[in-house]
Each structure stands twice: as C-alpha cells, then as structure tokens.
Amino acid sequence: MTSRGRFITFEGPEGSGKSTHIRRLAARLEAAGHKVLLTREPGGTPTGEAIRRILQHDATGEPISPEAELLLFEASRAQLVRHVIDPALASGTWVLCDRFMDSTTAYQGYGRGFDIETVLDINRFAVAGCEPDLTLLMDVDIRESLQRMEGRNRLNQTVNDRIEREDVAFHERVRAGFLALSQKWPRRIRVIHAMRQEDEVAASVWSAVSGELSP
Numbered sequence: 001m002t003s004r005g006r007f008i009t010f011e012g013p014e015g016s017g018k019s020t021h022i023r024r025l026a027a028r029l030e031a032a033g034h035k036v037l038l039t040r041e042p043g044g045t046p047t048g049e050a051i052r053r054i055l056q057h058d059a060t061g062e063p064i065s066p067e068a069e070l071l072l073f074e075a076s077r078a079q080l081v082r083h084v085i086d087p088a089l090a091s092g093t094w095v096l097c098d099r100f101m102d103s104t105t106a107y108q109g110y111g112r113g114f115d116i117e118t119v120l121d122i123n124r125f126a127v128a129g130c131e132p133d134l135t136l137l138m139d140v141d142i143r144e145s146l147q148r149m150e151g152r153n154r155l156n157q158t159v160n161d162r163i164e165r166e167d168v169a170f171h172e173r174v175r176a177g178f179l180a181l182s183q184k185w186p187r188r189i190r191v192i193h194a195m196r197q198e199d200e201v202a203a204s205v206w207s208a209v210s211g212e213l214s215p
C-alpha cells in the first residue's frame, strides 16, 4: 500500500520569499527521491485560477465585499483540496502549497477584522480535515516586505494587486496575525526568519522540514 504523502504550506506577508523557497524545497525533496507537487492559493485548479483573477484585479469592475472575498478564497481552497491536494497525498506525493488556510485567518480575520473563530470554522469546512503537516511561516517586517514588492514590480513591470494596495496598518495586522497563529499552533507552524540571505533562509527551511518530517 502506498504511504500518504506529506503536506507542507508556506505562509507569510507578500515578498517574504515564499515562492523562492517553495521552489528550492521542491528541488531538494525531488533530489531526495520524493514525488512533489507544487501548487498555490488562490488558484491551483481552473476554477481556483478564475477566482484568483477576480480577487486580484477586481476583474468584474465591481468592488468585492469583504464577505464575498472571504468566501471566494474558501471556494478556491475547497476545490483545490478535493481535486488536487487530497488525491496527490493519497498517491504518496508530497504537496507544497504557496499559502493555505492560515492566510485567510491572517488576511480576512486579523487584517479585515472578521471574527477569528468564525474564520477558523469556515476554514475547517473548506478543508474537511486536510490540514498541513507542517507550515513554514516566512516572517519579514512590513517595510522590508513592501520594498521587495516594489523591487519585484519594477523588474517585472507589474503593479500592486488589490490586496497589496491595502495600507501599512493592514499589512502589520496581517503579520501580527500570522505570528499569533504560530503561537497557537507551535508544533505545526514554524517561524522562519526570512530577512537573512537567501541561502541561510533555505537552510532553515530544510532544517525545519527534515527535522519534523524526516524526508
């Protein structure tokens, strides 16, 4: 019988290096002989990617209410879990996901101000027991996060999306929210200090993964 794969999520403020380090970890796990699937939220399925376009750029031209925003993130997640993550884990694949349920608690709960227990309940409904084995919280201060996003936008000639345009106080609440979650679930959520050189951060990511999950 195939043993179940492992489920690892990356969380943190924008520009904290999630995409960079998820790719590095995938390469290292593959080199160690694991089958790895990389995915992201919102997105990762055709339905989820359509939801992502609506969420990031007000694609309909109509302002999105905070309630609709919360439910759209959860709808993308419900689809991703059932169509991608659960089947992959069942076939023994390691799943690495760029953002997952803790982002909703941090952004819509702590950031927008929805009741945290309500957000946690809706998360539970969406994931139906498919919770991460390990979450790497890439922590950077918000000034650094905003500087990195500016640098990335200059390089790629892109502009900030709808949520990135929120004010500094919003992003500070989100960061504090992530840190509060890491205190609530210290075994699952490991804080990685992501303001160091990229190689040092990658070493901490690997040490958390290999120590916790013995790849």
Ligand code: Z5A
Residues within 6 Å of the ligand: 013, 014, 015, 016, 017, 018, 019, 020, 021, 041, 042, 073, 099, 100, 101, 103, 104, 105, 107, 108, 148, 149, 151, 152, 163, 164, 165, 194, 195, 196, 197, 198, 201
């Ligand atoms: N959102 C939500 O509100 N609720 C939810 O439930 C979910 C999401 C799931 C998704 O954005 C948005 O949706 C996000 C939260 C919200 N919005 N905000 N704001 P996304 O997926 O498009 O993007 P992101 O998750 O915010 O991250 P990002 O922009 O892709 O950044 P990143 O992946 O964390 O970082 P990166 O791309 O690896 O690196 C960013 C830059 O920093 C890049 O130029 C790197 O070369 C540089 N970098 C990386 N590491 C370092 C180090 N160590 N030193 C210096 N520079 C570095």
